[in-house]
Every structure is written in C-alpha cells, then in structure tokens.
Amino acid sequence: MSLQLPPLALYVHVPWCIRKCPYCDFNSHQANNDIPETEYVNALREDLQQDQPLAQGRKLSSIFFGGGTPSMLSAQAIGQILKDAETIIGFETDIEITLEANPGTFEQEKFAGFRAAGVNRLSIGIQSFKDQQLKLLGRVHGRAEALRAVGVARSAGFDNINLDLMHGLPEQSVAAAQADLQQAIELAPEHLSWYQLTIEQNTAFYSAPPVLPEEEILADIQDAGIELLAAAGYAQYEISAYARQQKRARHNMNYWQFGDYLGIGAGAHGKVSFPAQNKILRLWKTRLPKHYLEAMTAQKISTNLGGHQNSFGAGSDLLSPAALPLEFMMNTLRLTDGVPQDFFSARTGLDWQVVEPIWQRLSQQGLVETVQGIIRPTALGRRFLNRVLQAFMHENP
Incomplete structure (x- = not known):
C-alpha cells in the first residue's frame, strides 16, 4: 500500500505564562519580566522557513497557537506570525486559526486585535466558574472575568469560540460539576472542551496531590455531563470535545485523523509523512x-x-511499521464517529490486513465496529479505550 499526503496543519507554541498552574505539565515557563516578543517572532519565522520543505507543496488547513499563554503576545506579533506563515507555506481559503487565551482582563483587552490580525477561533481557558476552585487550580482570573470574557470575544467579532472546562476538581460534587457545565452552556459557545482533571508527573499537584472525587463520583459526573451537553445541542465527537453542528475543531480533527502537522516554537512537536x-x-x-x-x-x-x-530541532523519531497501528488507533479511536477504514492504509502505508485479526477479535468483544466502511469504537470501547489500544500495543507486526 502507498502512503498518501494528508492535510497539513501548523502548531505554534508560546512557552510563557503569567503563573505556572499546579496541574500543568505542558512546556510553559513563568514570565518574570517582559517576554522577548520580537526575538521570538523572528525565531518562529526562521524555524518555519527551515521546515518549509516538509510541507511538500501543501497549504495549511489550520493553525493553532498553544502554550503557555499565547494571548500574552501582542496582536501585532500574532499578525506577523500569520503573515509569515502565509508567505512561507500558504493558506487554504477556509483556514481555521485558533488562539488559546486566558479570560483575564489583560488578555481581554487584546481580543479585538487578535481578530483583526486574522485569528478566527478563540479558545478561552475557563477551567471553572467557582472562585474557590479557580484559586485551588492556580488560575489568575476569577468568575467575573470568566463570565465577561465571552462577551468581550463576541464584541470583538468572534463567532467561533471554545471554552475549556475541567471536571473532577478537588472535592467537587456531581451537583457542583453540573453547575459549572450549565454556566458554560448558558454562555452559548460553539465548542466545549470538557475534560477531567488528572494528576501528571512533574507538576505541583503530583508532589502535593489534592483530594479528588472518588471514582464513582467521577463516573456520575461524566454521565450526567454528557446528558446535559446533549440536551443543550452539543454533540460529543471525541473523548472530551463537544460541538454544535459544523463547529468541530478542525485543527484537532486533523490530529485525530492522523494528519500531518508542523510544529514551531520552543518544545513544539510535528508529524510529517514522506x-x-x-x-x-x-x-x-x-x-x-x-x-x-x-x-x-x-x-x-x-x-x-x-x-x-533545522537548527531549532532537538530530535526526531522514524515510526516503524510495528509502531504505526498503535499510533494510528491512539488518535482515530478517540473519535466517536470514527474514520473511513481506508484511512488506515492511506495514512500509514500499511495494508488493513495487518490489523484485521485484532480488529475482528475486538469487534467480537463489542469494543469496536465497522459500519458502512467506517471504523470506530463502540460506547463500551470508548469507556475502555485503554484496553482496546493495548491489543495493538502487544500484537502489532
């Protein structure tokens, strides 16, 4: 089977933040003084210029500014990065450009500038609407700023907004989690990323873990939340992603469909097919x-x-044929609707027969299914996704 070039996206990492949150294990660094904005924008341009051959003639279908806190950059800096990306790689006509932003007043003042610079999707890191929880999470904003941020974004012209919201917070009850989610729904964002707090290594919470809800409460929060979101018109299309019709995150969909992406910025990762x-x-x-x-x-x-x-490169890893089935399934099986079966061959270069025996056994166990050429996990498979993936981990060729 021949590998085909999938769509191409760009991830831009901005590594600074006002304060390091105790749950965060991303490559973020507290900015003690003014960040070196001009120098960093110049470095990003050079990084992308050196990676330009990897595009192999493709234009960018999406761009995502992540961090850290990308909204710490000025609108002028974001605009310059976008101009450079369009000049060096090129944009598809309907490109999605997302920027992660905190709801703090300092960031809100920049929203209109970000929109004018070309950002057409804003992802606001709310995490909770409870002041006490926000304090425990180390966030620099409060409930009032969180509520105000969406209105400011609308006034700035954003008609595609995602809210990041956590559940399973320290000592959180089912009712409290539902109240948080209901408040987010009332703000009417086009997209909600609703995910459970997990304690990761190399975080302050790992060294001094808070008291989190018990597993039974966590399961009740998840079940009640999915029901509430569905009733409000938000369809779950990935483990922690919910969207109104036609508002799925195209950048993240590219990841989950095993597409290609360039990564520029400190610690950024990329994936490229040849x-x-x-x-x-x-x-x-x-x-x-x-x-x-x-x-x-x-x-x-x-x-x-x-x-x-690339002078900014720290390393690379050529994916072996043995590793590809797991890599593909780790991404695509996160999607509720699955992907066409022929994506496997087109995006790994392997024949479907390589995984057919594993897939059939998982299908017999009620964990996955194939419907009209679409491969996807069942509801049971989504609940026990790690078990599904382990089958490919131990038995890939």
Whole structure:
C-alpha cells in the first residue's frame, strides 16, 4: 500500500505564562519580566522557513497557537506570525486559526486585535466558574472575568469560540460539576472542551496531590455531563470535545485523523509523512525558550529524512511499521464517529490486513465496529479505550 499526503496543519507554541498552574505539565515557563516578543517572532519565522520543505507543496488547513499563554503576545506579533506563515507555506481559503487565551482582563483587552490580525477561533481557558476552585487550580482570573470574557470575544467579532472546562476538581460534587457545565452552556459557545482533571508527573499537584472525587463520583459526573451537553445541542465527537453542528475543531480533527502537522516554537512537536520513502517521522524542537532563541545563530543540524536541516530541532523519531497501528488507533479511536477504514492504509502505508485479526477479535468483544466502511469504537470501547489500544500495543507486526 502507498502512503498518501494528508492535510497539513501548523502548531505554534508560546512557552510563557503569567503563573505556572499546579496541574500543568505542558512546556510553559513563568514570565518574570517582559517576554522577548520580537526575538521570538523572528525565531518562529526562521524555524518555519527551515521546515518549509516538509510541507511538500501543501497549504495549511489550520493553525493553532498553544502554550503557555499565547494571548500574552501582542496582536501585532500574532499578525506577523500569520503573515509569515502565509508567505512561507500558504493558506487554504477556509483556514481555521485558533488562539488559546486566558479570560483575564489583560488578555481581554487584546481580543479585538487578535481578530483583526486574522485569528478566527478563540479558545478561552475557563477551567471553572467557582472562585474557590479557580484559586485551588492556580488560575489568575476569577468568575467575573470568566463570565465577561465571552462577551468581550463576541464584541470583538468572534463567532467561533471554545471554552475549556475541567471536571473532577478537588472535592467537587456531581451537583457542583453540573453547575459549572450549565454556566458554560448558558454562555452559548460553539465548542466545549470538557475534560477531567488528572494528576501528571512533574507538576505541583503530583508532589502535593489534592483530594479528588472518588471514582464513582467521577463516573456520575461524566454521565450526567454528557446528558446535559446533549440536551443543550452539543454533540460529543471525541473523548472530551463537544460541538454544535459544523463547529468541530478542525485543527484537532486533523490530529485525530492522523494528519500531518508542523510544529514551531520552543518544545513544539510535528508529524510529517514522506510518501516517496513510505515513512512517517515525528520531530520536536528545542524545549527551553533560552536555548530556542539561541538556535537562531546555531549551526544547522540534520533532524529529518533526506537530510532536512533545522537548527531549532532537538530530535526526531522514524515510526516503524510495528509502531504505526498503535499510533494510528491512539488518535482515530478517540473519535466517536470514527474514520473511513481506508484511512488506515492511506495514512500509514500499511495494508488493513495487518490489523484485521485484532480488529475482528475486538469487534467480537463489542469494543469496536465497522459500519458502512467506517471504523470506530463502540460506547463500551470508548469507556475502555485503554484496553482496546493495548491489543495493538502487544500484537502489532
């Protein structure tokens, strides 16, 4: 089977934040003074210029500014990054451009500028509408700012807004979680990312874990929340993603459909397919902002197939045929609706027969199904997704 070039997206990492949240394990660093905005924008431009050959003639279908806190950058900086991306790679006519933003007053003042710069989707990190919970989570905003942020975004011209909301918070009851979710629904965002707080290594919560709800309460919160969202017109299309009709996050859909993406910025990751070699490569950039900025003047090093060079590169990993089935399923089986079965061959270069025995056994167990050429997990399979993925982990070729 021949590997085909999938759509291409761009991830831009902004590594600074006002304060490091105790649950956060992302590559984010507290900004003690003014961030080196001009230097960082210049480095991003050079990083993307060096990665330009990886586009292989494709234009960008989506861009996502993540972090850290991308809204710490000025609107002028965001606009310059977008101009550079359009010049170096090019945009599809209907490109989706998302920027993560905090609901703090400082960030709200920039919303109109972000919209004018070309951002057409805003993802606001609410996390909770309870002041006490926000304080426990180390957030720099309160309930009032969270409520006001959506109105400011609407006034700025945003008609595609995502709200990030957590559940399973310290000592949270089912009723409290429902109240948080109901408040988010009343703000009428087009998209909701509603996900459970988990304690990750290398976080303050890992060193001093808070008291979280018991498993039975967590399950009740999940079940009641899904029901509430569905009644409000938000369809679940991924484990923690809910959207009104035609408002699914296209950038994240590209990840989950095993598409390609370039990653620029400190610690950014990318995935690129090479049909000529029938290979797929994952690559990542220098993690610390200081070292990333220093890479502007560093001697170029090879980090890619075919001798591709990028001075910001920290490493790469060529995915083996044995690893590809699990990599593909880890992404696509997150989707409620699944993907066409022929995506497997088109985006891995492997024949479906490689995983057919595993798929049939999981199907007999009621964990996955194939419906009119679409492969997807069942409701039971979504609940026990780790069990489904383990089958590919142990038995891939």
